[in-house]
Amino acid sequence: MRKAVAAVVASIVLVGCAATGVQVKDEQLSSLVPGQTTQEEVIAALGKPTNRIRNSDGSTTILYTYAEARTRASTFIPIVGLFAGGVDTNHSTAILRFDKEGKLIDHSMSEGEMGTATGVSVDAAPVQNQPRKQ
Numbered sequence: 001m002r003k004a005v006a007a008v009v010a011s012i013v014l015v016g017c018a019a020t021g022v023q024v025k026d027e028q029l030s031s032l033v034p035g036q037t038t039q040e041e042v043i044a045a046l047g048k049p050t051n052r053i054r055n056s057d058g059s060t061t062i063l064y065t066y067a068e069a070r071t072r073a074s075t076f077i078p079i080v081g082l083f084a085g086g087v088d089t090n091h092s093t094a095i096l097r098f099d100k101e102g103k104l105i106d107h108s109m110s111e112g113e114m115g116t117a118t119g120v121s122v123d124a125a126p127v128q129n130q131p132r133k134q
Contacts, residue, residue: 024094
């Protein structure tokens, strides 16, 4: 019995969280100086961006996107997981725009969170104004 409980706890710990992308903190963005900091300096400091956009005017926009998902503990409880399971996700995107010469124009940050339900009750009470597969 103890081995079974230990196996369930280990499963929750190992499967409970996942992260992807490059997380950029506000402090890192505040150290960048528009008109001075170059794209190469940003990449050296923050790492390879997750997206790079070459704009028609010759400027460049780079994005650092990060997402972290945590499985709700209720997902792993027999029977309860069928009705109350799910995943909670936090995400952020740092957006940096550079001119033709590779100098920083400006930067912005977006952050958000979502909850995803799993199990039998998913279609029972749809969330209003959210795209859903029909």
